[in-house]
Amino acid sequence: MVNLDNLKKEANRILKEEKVKYIIGYKKSSNGLFTVPAFIKNPEEVEKLTWDPTCVYNLTRFLVDEKRKKAKEKEPDERPVGLIVKGCDSRALVVLLQEKFINRDDVYILGVSCEETGVLDEKKLAKTLKGKKVKNIEFGKNDNFVVTTKDGKTEIPAKEILAERCLECNANFPVISDILFGEKVKRKSDNPFESLEKFESLSKEERWTFWKEQLDKCIRCYACRSVCPMCYCDECVADTINFAVIAETTAEEKAQKIKWVEKSPVTSENFVYHLVRAIHLAGRCIDCGECERACPLDIPLRLLNKKLEKEAKELFGYEAGFDADVPSLVSSFKDEDPEDFIR
Amino acid sequence: MEKILTKKSFPLWVKELVSYKIYAPQKNGDLWNFETIKKPESINLDFPNTVLPPKNIIFPQREVLLEFESSNENKLQVKETLPDDDPTIIFGVRPCDAKALTLTDKVFSGDFKDPYYWKRRNSTVLIGLACNIPPSPNCFCLSVGGSPHSKEGLDILMTDLGDKYFVESLSEKGSTLINLAKPLFQQPKAADKKAVEKTQAEAEKKITRQIKDIKKIPSILKNMFDSPLWDEESLSCLRCGICTYLCPTCHCFDINDEVASSSPVKGKRVRTWDTCQFPDFTMHSSGHNPRPDRASRLRQRIFHKFQYFVERYQNYLCTGCGRCISKCPVGIDIIEVLDKVRDYGS
Amino acid sequence: MAEEFEPKIVAFLCKWCSSAGSDLAGVSRMEYPSNVVPITVMCSGSISPLYIFSAFNRGADGVLVSGCHPGDCHYIKGNFYARRRIALVKKLLDYIGLEPQRFQMSWVSAAEGKKYTQIIKDFVKELKPLGPQTKLRRNL
Ligand code: SF4
Numbered sequence: 001m002v003n004l005d006n007l008k009k010e011a012n013r014i015l016k017e018e019k020v021k022y023i024i025g026y027k028k029s030s031n032g033l034f035t036v037p038a039f040i041k042n043p044e045e046v047e048k049l050t051w052d053p054t055c056v057y058n059l060t061r062f063l064v065d066e067k068r069k070k071a072k073e074k075e076p077d078e079r080p081v082g083l084i085v086k087g088c089d090s091r092a093l094v095v096l097l098q099e100k101f102i103n104r105d106d107v108y109i110l111g112v113s114c115e116e117t118g119v120l121d122e123k124k125l126a127k128t129l130k131g132k133k134v135k136n137i138e139f140g141k142n143d144n145f146v147v148t149t150k151d152g153k154t155e156i157p158a159k160e161i162l163a164e165r166c167l168e169c170n171a172n173f174p175v176i177s178d179i180l181f182g183e184k185v186k187r188k189s190d191n192p193f194e195s196l197e198k199f200e201s202l203s204k205e206e207r208w209t210f211w212k213e214q215l216d217k218c219i220r221c222y223a224c225r226s227v228c229p230m231c232y233c234d235e236c237v238a239d240t241i242n243f244a245v246i247a248e249t250t251a252e253e254k255a256q257k258i259k260w261v262e263k264s265p266v267t268s269e270n271f272v273y274h275l276v277r278a279i280h281l282a283g284r285c286i287d288c289g290e291c292e293r294a295c296p297l298d299i300p301l302r303l304l305n306k307k308l309e310k311e312a313k314e315l316f317g318y319e320a321g322f323d324a325d326v327p328s329l330v331s332s333f334k335d336e337d338p339e340d341f342i343r
Numbered sequence: 344m345e346k347i348l349t350k351k352s353f354p355l356w357v358k359e360l361v362s363y364k365i366y367a368p369q370k371n372g373d374l375w376n377f378e379t380i381k382k383p384e385s386i387n388l389d390f391p392n393t394v395l396p397p398k399n400i401i402f403p404q405r406e407v408l409l410e411f412e413s414s415n416e417n418k419l420q421v422k423e424t425l426p427d428d429d430p431t432i433i434f435g436v437r438p439c440d441a442k443a444l445t446l447t448d449k450v451f452s453g454d455f456k457d458p459y460y461w462k463r464r465n466s467t468v469l470i471g472l473a474c475n476i477p478p479s480p481n482c483f484c485l486s487v488g489g490s491p492h493s494k495e496g497l498d499i500l501m502t503d504l505g506d507k508y509f510v511e512s513l514s515e516k517g518s519t520l521i522n523l524a525k526p527l528f529q530q531p532k533a534a535d536k537k538a539v540e541k542t543q544a545e546a547e548k549k550i551t552r553q554i555k556d557i558k559k560i561p562s563i564l565k566n567m568f569d570s571p572l573w574d575e576e577s578l579s580c581l582r583c584g585i586c587t588y589l590c591p592t593c594h595c596f597d598i599n600d601e602v603a604s605s606s607p608v609k610g611k612r613v614r615t616w617d618t619c620q621f622p623d624f625t626m627h628s629s630g631h632n633p634r635p636d637r638a639s640r641l642r643q644r645i646f647h648k649f650q651y652f653v654e655r656y657q658n659y660l661c662t663g664c665g666r667c668i669s670k671c672p673v674g675i676d677i678i679e680v681l682d683k684v685r686d687y688g689s
Numbered sequence: 690m691a692e693e694f695e696p697k698i699v700a701f702l703c704k705w706c707s708s709a710g711s712d713l714a715g716v717s718r719m720e721y722p723s724n725v726v727p728i729t730v731m732c733s734g735s736i737s738p739l740y741i742f743s744a745f746n747r748g749a750d751g752v753l754v755s756g757c758h759p760g761d762c763h764y765i766k767g768n769f770y771a772r773r774r775i776a777l778v779k780k781l782l783d784y785i786g787l788e789p790q791r792f793q794m795s796w797v798s799a800a801e802g803k804k805y806t807q808i809i810k811d812f813v814k815e816l817k818p819l820g821p822q823t824k825l826r827r828n829l
Pocket residue numbers: 092224227228229230231281284285286287288289290291292305
C-alpha cells in the first residue's frame with residue numbers, strides 16, 4: 001500500500017533541496033470530504049498532501065498550464081515540477097513525452113500505485129450510501145474502501161464503488177516514475193472493453209438514437225476538453241476565435257478563417273465537436289475518465305474514446321501511453337495495416 | 344391569495360392548464376432538468392436541484408435574432424425573428440432560480456429592453472416550490488438575501504405540507520392559474536398556516552453553508568484587483584464553462600452569423616451563451632487578450648457578481664444555488680474564495 | 690412518382706492520382722453519374738478527418754476519399770497514413786450509427802479513369818436506397 005508518510009517525506013525532501021519548483025498533488029477540500037488538486041510550494045505545506053480513493057483528478061493536465069505559463073516568462077525557472085501520478089495519469093504523461101509536448105526533465109514523477117483498487121465513482125458511492133453523508137473515505141485492507149458516515153465506519157468492497165475506468169484498467173500502477181509508492185501489482189481485469197462491447201452489440205439505429213440523445217444534452221461548456229491532458233491545443237476547431245491571430249494578421253486572413261463548428265448547441269454541431277475530439281484522441285486517450293467525470297450532463301464520453309482505443313488495439317496493435325519512444329498511432333503505419341475496406 | 348391543494352388534486356389542476364406550454368423538472372438518468380411535460384401526472388415535485396436552472400427557458404442558449412437573405416437585385420433583406428410568446432408555465436422553480444430571473448431582468452431592461460428576453464419572460468408564469476430540505480448541500484441563499492421560501496420573482500409559491508400543498512398566489516398571473524380550477528382549491532386553516540411557518544423555519548436551519556460578513560465583500564474587493572489571491576485560487580481552474588453556464592444569474596452571450604450560403608447570401612444572426620471563463624471571450628481581433636489567464640478570469644467572475652453588479656444594481660449577482668460549487672470539476676468553491684477575500688480585507 | 694433521389698457525394702481526390710484519374714474519365718468522355726462534388730487535395734494523407742465530418746455536416750449524402758495505390762503516393766507514404774486514419778474514421782462513424790455505406794475510400798491511379806467511374810456508379814447505387822443523409826446534416 002502507498003505509504004503517505006513516505007510520500008510526504010519525499011515531497012518534503014525535494015522541496016527543501018529545491019529540486020522542484022512546486023509539487024502538484026492532492027489535498028482534502030476545505031469541506032473535508034473529497035480531495036482537490038493541490039499546488040505545494042514550500043515544505044511547510046507538505047502536511048496537506050493526501051492520498052485516498054477520492055484522488056480522481058488526472059494532475060498531468062496541469063502540466064499544460066505550466067507550459068503555457070513558462071512560455072510567457074522571460075527568465076523561466078528551469079527546475080522540474082513535482083507531479084503525483086496514478087497509473088492512468090502516468091500514461092497521459094507518456095503521451096505528452098511521446099509528442100514532445102514536455103521534456104522528461106520538466107517533471108519529477110512521484111508515482112502512486114492503485115494496486116488492486118483505484119479511485120471511486122462519486123455517484124456510485126452516493127447510491128450505495130443512499131443519501132447518507134460521507135465524512136471520510138480511505139483505502140482499507142483486502143481491496144476494501146473504509147467509509148466513515150455518521151453511523152461509524154463501514155467497509156465497502158472497492159469493486160462496488162470503483163470508477164468504471166478503474167474496473168477496466170489494465171495498468172493500475174505508474175508506467176513511468178522517479179520514485180514509486182505502493183506495489184506494482186497488476187489487477188486481474190477480465191475484459192478491458194466490457195462496457196463498450198455491450199453497447200457495440202446494439203443495432204445501428206439504436207446506436208444512433210443513443211448518441212443523438214446523449215449529445216443533444218451537450219451544452220458545449222467544454223469541460224471535457226478543458227479537463228483532458230491531451231486537449232492541449234491552443235486553438236481548437238470548436239472555438240470562434242483563432243489564437244494564431246497576431247497584431248500583423250490582416251483583416252482578409254481573419255475573414256477567411258474557416259468556421260468549422262457553430263457555437264449553437266444543436267445536433268449537427270455537437271456531433272462535429274465530439275467526433276473531432278474523439279478522433280483527435282485516437283491513440284492518445286489513456287482512459288483517465290476525466291472528461292466523463294467532468295461532464296455536468298452525464299454524457300458517457302468514455303464510450304466514445306474507448307471505441308477508438310479498442311480499434312487502435314485490434315486493427316493496429318497500438319496501445320497509448322506505454323512507450324514514449326514509439327511513433328504515435330496516426331504518425332505511423334505498417335505495411336500490413338488492414339485495407340479490406342478500400343475499393 | 345392563499346389556498347390549499349391536496350397532492351391528489353395537483354394533477355387535476357395541471358390538467359386545467361393544458362392550454363399552456365408546461366415545463367417541470369424531469370428525471371433523465373440520474374439528472375433532473377426542466378423539460379416540457381407530456382402528461383399532467385408526470386410532474387414529480389420531489390426533486391433535488393436541477394442541473395440547469397430554468398434560465399434557458401427564458402434566455403435560451405441559442406436564440407435566432409434575425410434572418411438575412413439577398414434577393415435577386417442583390418439587396419439584403421433582413422427579417423427580425425422574435426420568439427413565440429406562447430403562454431408558458433414553469434413548475435417547481437426554486438426560490439434562488441426565481442430570484443435570479445429578477446436579476447437578469449435588470450440586465451435585459453434599462454435603455455434597451457431586450458425584446459427576445461422579454462417576450463419569453465412576460466409570457467411565462469413561474470410556479471415556485473419552497474425548499475423544505477435544501478436541494479443541494481451547497482445551498483447558501485440565506486447569505487445573499489434569499490431564503491428557501493423566498494417569493495421574489497415568483498407568481499405562485501407552493502409549500503409541501505405532506506399530503507397537500509400550501510399555494511400562495513403572488514401576482515395576477517398566478518391568481519389566473521388558480522382561478523382556472525377554483526373548485527380544486529380549499530381555504531387554508533389556521534393549522535395549515537402554522538405548519539407553513541414551522542416548515543419554513545426548519546428549512547432555514549437546514550442550510551449549512553454561508554458567506555460570513557458578505558456585506559463587507561464589495562468594498563474589500565475594490566482594493567483587490569491586483570491581489571495575488573486570484574493566482575492562488577485559480578491554480579486548478581480549467582477554463583471550462585460549467586460555473587457560468589449552470590449559474591442562474593450568468594447571462595453573457597455572443598452573437599454570430601450562421602451563414603447557410605454565401606452567394607446568394609443567406610443566413611441567420613444568432614445569439615448563444617458565452618462565458619468570461621473561456622479564454623476567447625475577451626480575445627480582441629488584434630490578437631491581444633486583456634484577460635489572458637486563469638487568475639484574471641476568476642477575478643472577473645467574482646468581481647462581476649460581488650462588486651460591479653452590486654455597484655450598478657445594488658444586488659449580488661448570485662442567489663446561492665450552489666451549482667457552481669457542486670459541479671466545478673476541480674472543486675473551486677465560491678464560498679471559500681469569498682472567505683479568503685474577507686480574510687484578506689481584515 | 691416523386692423524382693428519384695440523387696445523392697450528393699463529396700469526393701476528396703489526391704491531385705496526383707485520383708484527381709487525374711477522374712480527369713481521364715472526363716476527357717475520355719466516359720459516362721458516369723453527375724452526383725460528385727470533387728475536391729482536389731494534394732495527397733490523401735492531407736485529408737483531415739475534420740473535412741469528412743464537415744462534408745457530412747454541410748449535407749453530403751456520401752463522402753469518398755481517394756488516393757494513389759500503395760507505393761505510388763507522390764509523397765511516398767501519405768496514403769499509408771491516410772489508410773490508418775480513414776480506417777479509424779470509418780469505425781467511428783459506423784459506431785455512432787451512420788450508415789457505413791456513406792463513407793468510402795478507394796485507390797485510383799491516374800490511368801484508372803474506368804475504375805473511377807465504376808466506383809462512383811457503385812457508390813451512387815448504394816446511396817440511393819438510403820435516402821438523404823440527415824443525421825449529421827446541419828439544419829440551423
Ligand atoms: S479523452 Fe477523457 S479519458 Fe481520454 S485522456 Fe482525455 S480526459 Fe482522459
